């Protein structure tokens with residue numbers, strides 16, 4: 107596995123791979139890898155013959171009071187996991203090598219990014235879109251794989267790819283969960299033992315939404331109330347948002363007539379976790 111630390115070397119290498127007819131698969135990550143990331147690597151491997159995993163804790167997608175400084179990092183462990191997973195190139199630039207000190211161009215998506223996590227974390231998706239656009243330009247992937255757990259991010263990136271004509275196929279990897287239903291996330295490492303016991307409440311709430319939907323409930327407020335009731339059973343939980351939105355437009359829905367995304371952001375103690383499910387007939 108080759109480790110690349112600079113944008114220039116990454117882009118040159120990607121150009122060389124393309125000239126040799128190789129199909130490039132990209133898995134963008136912020137590191138502290140877990141089984142969810144490794145499942146994305148497998149999807150990239152199945153669709154390409156040169157897999158690049160980018161590891162970059164992107165400062166532009168963190169708000170001033172968010173966890174950029176404390177975001178978990180373990181480069182040696184991540185590199186070992188990438189080797190085991192048969193990653194070809196680990197692209198791990200430093201922030202100073204990714205953004206010019208006077209960088210002044212950003213990518214914004216102005217519709218899908220407005221609500222949900224975009225409302226709770228102003229500027230977050232501008233940072234995500236900007237870094238993903240840069241990663242596309244540096245790694246020149248044919249295919250890029252993103253986790254379905256970050257439901258809004260996935261939809262925003264698909265829209266950016268379409269609207270800016272990036273010749274990249276976007277593939278979604280299913281959410282990988284612990285045995286008790288907790289979605290894997292690097293941020294789970296922040297949870298205390300007691301919070302960890304309570305955290306599967308997100309999945310339990312989504313299970314209830316799925317059960318109610320199968321039983322015929324189509325009223326979004328009824329679904330939200332049921333989810334709220336379940337989350338309230340966990341003393342460490344504080345709801346940031348519970349949203350029932352159109353799966354395509356992310357516009358709030360009152361009555362479910364088309365596929366709907368049920369998305370949750372819940373603080374367990376001080377750790378903000380997200381999860382979601384899509385309800386469709």
Ligand code: PAF
Pocket residue numbers: 134135136162164167234237238256259
């Ligand atoms: O999902 C993530 O880990 C990040 O938002 C991403 C896509 C790597 C961009 O920094």
